[in-house]
Amino acid sequence: MATSYVEYRELTKRFGSTQILHGINLQIEESEFVVLVGPSGCGKSTLLRMTAGLETINSGEISIADRVVNRVRAKDRGIAMVFQSYALYPHMTVADNLSFGLKMNKTPLERITKSIASAASILKLSQLLKRLPAQLSGGQRQRVAMGRALVREPEVFLFDEPLSNLDAKLRVGMRAEIKALHQRLKTTTIYVTHDQIEAMTMADRVVVMNDGRIEQVGAPLEIYDRPENLFVADFLGSPAMNLLSGKVVHNDGRMDFELENGIQLPLPDNSALRSDQQIIYGIRPEHVAFTDDDNGLPVNLTLVEPAGWETHLHADLSGISLRLLSVERVGARPGDSARLAVDTSKLHLFDPTTGRRI
Amino acid sequence: MNRQMTRTEESTLRPEPGILQDWLGRYRRFFLIGLPLAFLIIWTMVPILWAFLASLKNPLEIYESSTFFPRSPSLAAYQTVLAIDGFGKWIFNSVLVTAVATIVPLILSILAAYGFARYLFAFRHVLLLLYLIPRIIPRVSLIVPLNDLMTDLGLINTYWVLYLTYIASAVPLSTWILVGFFRAVPREIEESATIDGANMWNRLRHVILPIAWPGVVTAAVLCIREGWNEFAFVLALVTETGMRTLPYALYMLKDSMGVQNYAVYNAFTILTVLPLLIVYLLLERRVVESIVSGAVK
Amino acid sequence: MPSLTKTSNNSTTARERIADLALATVPYLMVIPGLIFVVGVLGYAVFGGFVLSVHATDMFLNKTFVGLQNYISVFNDPRFQASLLRTIVFVVLSITLGIVMSMVFALTLYHVGFARRFFRGMSLVPYFVSGIAAAVMFRFVFTTSGGFVNYVLQQIGLPTAAWLGDPYLAFMVAVLANCWFMVPFATLILLGGLQTVDRDIYDAATIDGASGIQMFFQITIPMIKPMLGVSLIWVSYISFSTFDIIFALTAGGPQRATEVVSMYMYRIAFLQLDFGQGAVLMVVLLSFNTVMSLFYLYYFVLADRRLEKEASP
Numbered sequence: 012m013a014t015s016y017v018e019y020r021e022l023t024k025r026f027g028s029t030q031i032l033h034g035i036n037l038q039i040e041e042s043e044f045v046v047l048v049g050p051s052g053c054g055k056s057t058l059l060r061m062t063a064g065l066e067t068i069n070s071g072e073i074s075i076a077d078r079v080v081n082r083v084r085a086k087d088r089g090i091a092m093v094f095q096s097y098a099l100y101p102h103m104t105v106a107d108n109l110s111f112g113l114k115m116n117k118t119p120l121e122r123i124t125k126s127i128a129s130a131a132s133i134l135k136l137s138q139l140l141k142r143l144p145a146q147l148s149g150g151q152r153q154r155v156a157m158g159r160a161l162v163r164e165p166e167v168f169l170f171d172e173p174l175s176n177l178d179a180k181l182r183v184g185m186r187a188e189i190k191a192l193h194q195r196l197k198t199t200t201i202y203v204t205h206d207q208i209e210a211m212t213m214a215d216r217v218v219v220m221n222d223g224r225i226e227q228v229g230a231p232l233e234i235y236d237r238p239e240n241l242f243v244a245d246f247l248g249s250p251a252m253n254l255l256s257g258k259v260v261h262n263d264g265r266m267d268f269e270l271e272n273g274i275q276l277p278l279p280d281n282s283a284l285r286s287d288q289q290i291i292y293g294i295r296p297e298h299v300a301f302t303d304d305d306n307g308l309p310v311n312l313t314l315v316e317p318a319g320w321e322t323h324l325h326a327d328l329s330g331i332s333l334r335l336l337s338v339e340r341v342g343a344r345p346g347d348s349a350r351l352a353v354d355t356s357k358l359h360l361f362d363p364t365t366g367r368r369i
Numbered sequence: 370m371n372r373q374m375t376r377t378e379e380s381t382l383r384p385e386p387g388i389l390q391d392w393l394g395r396y397r398r399f400f401l402i403g404l405p406l407a408f409l410i411i412w413t414m415v416p417i418l419w420a421f422l423a424s425l426k427n428p429l430e431i432y433e434s435s436t437f438f439p440r441s442p443s444l445a446a447y448q449t450v451l452a453i454d455g456f457g458k459w460i461f462n463s464v465l466v467t468a469v470a471t472i473v474p475l476i477l478s479i480l481a482a483y484g485f486a487r488y489l490f491a492f493r494h495v496l497l498l499l500y501l502i503p504r505i506i507p508r509v510s511l512i513v514p515l516n517d518l519m520t521d522l523g524l525i526n527t528y529w530v531l532y533l534t535y536i537a538s539a540v541p542l543s544t545w546i547l548v549g550f551f552r553a554v555p556r557e558i559e560e561s562a563t564i565d566g567a568n569m570w571n572r573l574r575h576v577i578l579p580i581a582w583p584g585v586v587t588a589a590v591l592c593i594r595e596g597w598n599e600f601a602f603v604l605a606l607v608t609e610t611g612m613r614t615l616p617y618a619l620y621m622l623k624d625s626m627g628v629q630n631y632a633v634y635n636a637f638t639i640l641t642v643l644p645l646l647i648v649y650l651l652l653e654r655r656v657v658e659s660i661v662s663g664a665v666k
Numbered sequence: 667m668p669s670l671t672k673t674s675n676n677s678t679t680a681r682e683r684i685a686d687l688a689l690a691t692v693p694y695l696m697v698i699p700g701l702i703f704v705v706g707v708l709g710y711a712v713f714g715g716f717v718l719s720v721h722a723t724d725m726f727l728n729k730t731f732v733g734l735q736n737y738i739s740v741f742n743d744p745r746f747q748a749s750l751l752r753t754i755v756f757v758v759l760s761i762t763l764g765i766v767m768s769m770v771f772a773l774t775l776y777h778v779g780f781a782r783r784f785f786r787g788m789s790l791v792p793y794f795v796s797g798i799a800a801a802v803m804f805r806f807v808f809t810t811s812g813g814f815v816n817y818v819l820q821q822i823g824l825p826t827a828a829w830l831g832d833p834y835l836a837f838m839v840a841v842l843a844n845c846w847f848m849v850p851f852a853t854l855i856l857l858g859g860l861q862t863v864d865r866d867i868y869d870a871a872t873i874d875g876a877s878g879i880q881m882f883f884q885i886t887i888p889m890i891k892p893m894l895g896v897s898l899i900w901v902s903y904i905s906f907s908t909f910d911i912i913f914a915l916t917a918g919g920p921q922r923a924t925e926v927v928s929m930y931m932y933r934i935a936f937l938q939l940d941f942g943q944g945a946v947l948m949v950v951l952l953s954f955n956t957v958m959s960l961f962y963l964y965y966f967v968l969a970d971r972r973l974e975k976e977a978s979p
Contacts (some may be wrong), residue, residue, distance in 0.1 A: 065560050082682060086566035098557035102579040111575070112565030163565070405774040406785070412767075413789055416803035416846065419814045423806055431812040477700035484696030496697055503708045505899075505959040507907025509928045510951035511708065513935045513944035514715035517723075537707035540700045569692070598796035600910040605936065616798040620914050631812060637800045642795050651796045653787040660790070660851065661858040663893065 016041040016199050017062065017167055017175035022071035023055055024223075025321045031057050033223045035070065039216075042197040044190075049220035050246070058220075059169050062201060063092050076166055083085035086116070092169040095176060096151045099144040099159075105131075106140040109158050128344055130158040133192070150181045157192070168193075170202040174209065186212060207247050211235065219243050237359075241366040244293050244359055250323055250334045253299070256293045256363060259284045268292050272329045273276035274308070279355045290369060296323070297334035299351055307350030312343050326351065417642070424636035431631040434442040446636035453637075458611055459618040466528065466614060467596035470535035474543050474592050475585070477536075482547035483573060487559070497548075503541045512605035519606055530606045531614075538602075539595050543588035549664045550584025551577060587659035591650050597645045612613075703958050712952065718945035729942075735941040740934075740950075749923070749930040750950075753906065756841060756926055760905035761898065764845045764852060768897055771849065772856035786854070793850045797910025804843040804915055805830065833923030835918050840924045843911050848904040852897035859893030860886065895966020907951060927951060 017039040024032040032054045039045050047055040060066045062073060064085030072079050080088050100108050106127060114122045131137045134154040144152055153173065160168060170189070174182045190213050193200055203211055210217050211231040219226040219234065219242070226246075227239045238244035244252050257270040259278065266284060267275040276292065278284070301307075310333065314325035317340075324335040326349070335351070343349060360369040423431050424446050426439040450456060484490075485497055515534060516525070524530040531641055562576045578585060600616045607613060613621065619641050622634060649656065659665050672978055719736055721729040740746050792800065806813040808829035816826040829835045863886060871881050887894070909928040912918065918925035918933070925933075927947060935944025 060560075063560075063564060065563065085560075085564045092561070092564050092565065094557045094561060096555060096557050098555065098561040100558060100562070100576060100580075102582075111562070111567075115562075115566035115571060159561070159565075402774055402777050402779075405770050409785070409789060412846070413791060413850070415814060416800070416807050417791070417795070419807055420803045423812070474700075477703065480696040481700040484693040488693035488696075490693040491692070493693070496701065499701060499709075501702060503704055505903065505955055506708060506712065507903065507928070507951050507955050509907050509909040510931070510948040511711040511715065511953075513931065513941055513948050514711045514718050515707075516935070517718055517941055517945075518711060530804065533703070533707050537703040540704050546699060546881040584796060590681075594794055598794075598798075600796065600913075604913075608953050612717050616796045616910070619796075619802065620798050623914075625939055631806070634802065635806060638799050642799045645794050645796075646791065649791070650787070653790075654783070656785050657783075657790060657854065661732050661786070661861065663855070663858045663896075 016043070016073075016076060017201065018074045019058070020072040020074075022058070022061065022073060023069045023133045024054070024061060024066065031223050032061075035225060037218060037225060037228065039199060040202065044193050044200045044202065044213060044215045045202060045218060046202045046210040046214035048204055048207060048218055048246075049226075051205055052264045053220040054223040055220045056171055056207075059092075059171055059201060059203045062088075062167070063090055063169050064088050070266075086112075089166035090169055091163040091165035091167075092171065093156045093160050095172040095233045097144075097156040097173075097176070099152060099155055102146050103148070104135060104141055104143055105155050108144070108155055109140075109162050112159065112163050126141055126162040126164075127158075130161040133161065133195075134158045149177050150185060153177060153181075153185055159191070161196075166199065168198050168202075170199040170200065170204075172204055173202075174204070175206070177313075189213065207249065211247075219246060221246070236291075237368070239368050241291060241293075241361050244361065248295055250336060252293050252295050252359065253333050254361075255294075255331065257290065257292060259286055259288045259290060261286045270328075270331055272331055274329055274331075276308070276353055277355050279358065281360070281369070284360075289363050290360040291363050293361060295355055295357065295359075296334040297338075298354040298357040299333060300333045300337070300354070301341075302350050302352035304350065304352060307352050310349055310351055312345055312347045312349060315341065315343060315345055317341075321348050374500045402518070408454070410421040417639075420635045420638050424632055424639050426632055428630060428632050431635075446632035449630075449633045450636045450640055455610060455613075455618070459613050459615050461568075462528075462612065463597060465613045466531045466535060467593055469528075469532050470539055470596035471589055471592040473536050474539035477540050477587055478544035478547050478588065479573070479578070479585070481540075481544045482551050482575065485544075485548050486551035487556075500541050500544050503538065504545065508538055512601050515602065524606075526607055526609045526612050528612075531603060534602045534606065535596050535599060539592045542590055542595070546588045546591070546659070546665055547581070547584055550581040554580045582657045583659060584664065586652055586655040587665060590648060591665065592655050593648055594645060712948075715945045715948040715952075718941055719949050721942050723941040724938075732942065736946045740943050741944045745922075745925075746927075746930060746947075749925050749927050752837075752924070753926040753928075756837070756844075756908070756924075757902060757905045759841045760844050760848075760908075761901050763841060764849050764901045764905070765894075765898065767845060767849050768852035768856050768901070771853040774861055775853065775857050776860045786857070789853055790850045792846050795847070797847060798914045800843055800847050801911045801914035804839060804846070804911075808839050830916060831920055833921050835922055837923050840912050840915055843915055844905060844908050847911060848901055852901050855893050855897045855900070856890065856946050859890030863889045863895075891966055898966065899959055899962045902962070903955060905959065907957055 017037075019035045019037045021324055022032055022035040025029070034056075035058060047058060049055050057066060061068055062075075064083065068081050072081060074080060075088055075090070086311070102113060103111065107358060108129045109130060110123045111284045113126060118126075127140070128137075131140060134157060136151070136154055139147060139155075144155065147155065153176075156173070166248060173189070174185055177185060186209060189202075189326050202209075202213060206281050214231050216228060217231050217275055218228050221242050227234055227243045229237075234243060238247065238252075241254065255268075255270055255276075257268050259277075260267050260269045260275065262275070266278045266281070266286075268278045268290070269275050278292075284290070308328055310328045312324055312325035313332070314323075316323040320338065322339075324337065324341065324343070326333045326335060328351075333351070340360045361367065362369055422437070422439060425442040425444070426436070427441070427445075430436060430440060454561070481500065483606065484608060485493060486498075519530045524533070558580070559572055562572045567575060597614075598616060599614070603614050603617045604620070607617065610621075617635055622637055624639050719730070720731060720733055722732045722735070723729055723899065771789060775782070775789060778785055795803070806812065807819040808816075810816060810826070810828045810831065813829070819826050827835060829839050865887075867885060868881060871885055876884070907928060908926060909932070912924050912926060912929055913932070916924045927950060931944055931947035931951070934940050934947065
């Protein structure tokens with residue numbers, strides 16, 4: 012068997028008549044940081060909870076460290092989990108929260124004391140050990156939740172949207188802290204989020220899920236640069252990729268892409284394309300730029316959203332809406348007309364019937 | 370800002386509010402809150418206070434009805450009550466029956482409420498309904514068949530008859546209260562405990578019960594109240610003097626004492642009410658909060 | 667689906683199946699013990715009551731089946747008809763007075779600006795006084811000589827009355843004592859309702875130009891409808907099955923003026939020792955109460971979803 016550490020084989024899950032997971036297959040390497048990302052209801056949390064032993068398995072197998080754990084109880088799976096709501100025990104002090112699991116497993120007292128001290132120092136909780144969760148800030152609670160996972164010295168860390176209850180600024184800070192912790196401990200980690208920024212910034216590998224299926228697995232930039240299907244193309248990236256429907260046309264031996272409104276956009280040479288073939292033409296907003304060339308696409312700007320270090324623009328191309336991203340300051344105002352150029356080397360083409368990349 | 374929005378209000382605004390309006394403001398508040406509050410206090414406290422004051426008066430003074438406060442307060446009536454043959458036994462009966470009718474239902478309903486709050490199992494709605502229906506059955510209506518049943522079982526005039534009926538009527542109430550409190554404990558906290566290696570008993574003991582403690586206290590106080598104050602069952606199922614609980618003994622006092630013993634009568638009343646009121650006042654905050662929050666229905 | 671060459675991972679061993687079965691019985695083991703008491707005592711009593719109601723009993727509690735004879739006798743008894751009518755009047759008066767008082771007290775406790783906790787705690791005290799003790803206390807508040815009410819009337823120079831000797835006045839005193847006992851709980855339920863109403867709504871209504879009274883009837887009442895329903899159930903339940911208070915306050919007198927159905931039932935069963943007819947009255951009390959509760963539940967508390975299927979995870 013491969014050196015995979017956590018492995019899912021044909022895993023399925025139903026709630027009543029609703030199929031939540033349709034045969035998940037995935038191998039996670041030792042000390043890898045894998046992020047499961049997808050819209051809500053895609054089954055990513057269920058997959059995590061099944062890994063933790065909080066949900067039963069309808070069919071298929073989960074193995075952790077080469078041991079099938081389908082029937083192993085949660086506490087014996089060698090996992091630790093950080094919940095979205097932190098799930099701290101509200102009636103226990105920080106120290107008691109950290110030690111509860113060790114006490115339940117009848118760990119000798121001196122070992123408990125040592126583990127707590129080391130977890131507390133790693134997470135900067137040493138001053139807070141006597142406090143109750145209600146007396147802590149959101150970030151501190153988050154740290155306690157992580158500390159509770161840490162003292163279990165698990166083989167696998169499971170995170171279920173751990174940052175979504177924090178405000179934007181703290182979230183960025185904690186993101187870095189979790190990543191740093193992983194680099195230090197090298198514990199295999201499975202991290203669930205719906206936030207693509209978290210997925211991109213933290214993961215060694217990203218698993219994009221949708222509707223109970225895995226859409227694509229790969230390194231963050233690999234997925235971003237080469238989405239395998241329409242769902243991934245649309246899901247990753249903010250503002251989202253422009254996805255335009257139309258067909259391939261031949262012009263003087265050259266191929267072009269014709270939109271439904273008759274406007275043509277350039278296509279790179281691609282032997283896989285036939286004339287009149289219906290395709291989806293995908294271009295990320297940052298790959299559409301203003302141009303002085305009179306042959307550029309004529310558009311009217313409809314919306315200009317300055318976001319500080321970048322500017323989001325919406326443009327109207329004879330009835331078809333395009334999104335643009337500019338990292339330079341844009342002096343343009345809504346209503347202005349402009350000409351745009353598309354970077355044809357950065358195109359993503361998809362088959363509209365299968366949704367797959369061409 | 371708001372004033373500009375409604376023109377009518379602007380026109381009724383007087384240039385000078387003046388002292389008169391200040392007075393009206395206070396006057397209004399006094400009428401709308403002060404008077405009802407005074408009425409609430411008088412309404413709530415007078416029956417208890419009057420009984421207490423009467424218990425300190427001498428019997429003739431009560432009968433003359435000429436004083437509010439006792440002329441020469443005396444605890445003689447309480448001494449008389451304590452000296453009543455059987456009073457100790459009645460207190461013992463009340464305490465014993467109440468204790469059993471609190472502890473047993475609490476244990477049963479903690480288990481049941483946990484089952485209902487946390488497990489998805491077949492027929493759980495039917496079973497929950499069976500727990501709840503008794504709450505709309507007037508207890509007094511059951512005294513006829515219960516007397517019949519308990520006579521057949523030969524349990525009349527035993528503690529068992531009181532244990533059984535009190536436990537049965539306390540379980541639905543406390544289960545209902547606890548189901549609400551247990552459900553309010555976030556599931557994730559329990560899952561976290563599961564991962565931490567706590568089994569069901571440990572989760573219940575170390576996680577659920579401490580977090581839902583206000584609910585347990587409320588359920589306990591209400592069980593104590595039921596047991597301590599219950600009258601219809603003890604009236605119907607107990608006939609021996611030595612088996613009476615305090616409410617029954619208080620009721621029977623009317624027959625055994627003459628009119629002139631009003632002070633004693635009142636002292637007896639105060640003594641039966643006082644222990645439960647002390648329990649309530651000690652745990653008042655939890656109970657009131659639970660009722661106000663809608664957890665007790 | 668897993669390929670056939672792999673060892674199929676979905677088949678469970680016998681041992682695992684037994685473990686699963688044991689796990690599945692856990693919730694039943696938790697729920698059943700309490701149910702044994704509830705169904706065994708209360709359920710059996712209700713069942714036994716229905717059985718008893720179609721039997722005649724003699725002094726030794728020997729039973730003979732008589733069909734609906736007991737029902738016919740009870741329903742034809744003018745004394746029963748009078749007690750039923752009296753009960754309905756008692757219930758209507760108690761509900762009206764009780765709910766108005768609860769609402770006034772709840773609003774007062776909601777608005778009071780100081781010692782809130784004290785007043786709230788104090789307002790619930792009568793709930794913890796036993797029905798018998800409450801009745802005894804009310805006897806002494808309303809007794810002709812030595813009663814608080816007559817003392818006050820005398821002090822301010824008004825004529826005194828024989829409150830418990832006069833049929834109409836005694837009935838009113840019984841209603842008051844009943845209210846004293848049941849209002850506190852209803853008050854706190856309503857107070858809870860008032861506290862759930864978002865204060866922003868009142869601000870918005872003020873801006874819309876609503877007066878205090880308009881706000882009460884058009885915002886407060888509709889928004890606390892479920893709690894109003896709960897307190898109505900409570901107040902009706904207590905009033906309809908009232909027993910202790912009347913038993914010790916007036917014992918049904920004077921001149922049967924306060925003989926409500928529960929008193930009549932006690933008299934028939936325990937003084938006339940006709941258990942069959944007594945059981946008929948149990949059926950009457952039970953049916954009235956059930957119909958009333960279902961009515962309120964239907965109209966007021968449908969918003970409370972605790973009984974309904976919770977959303978599965």
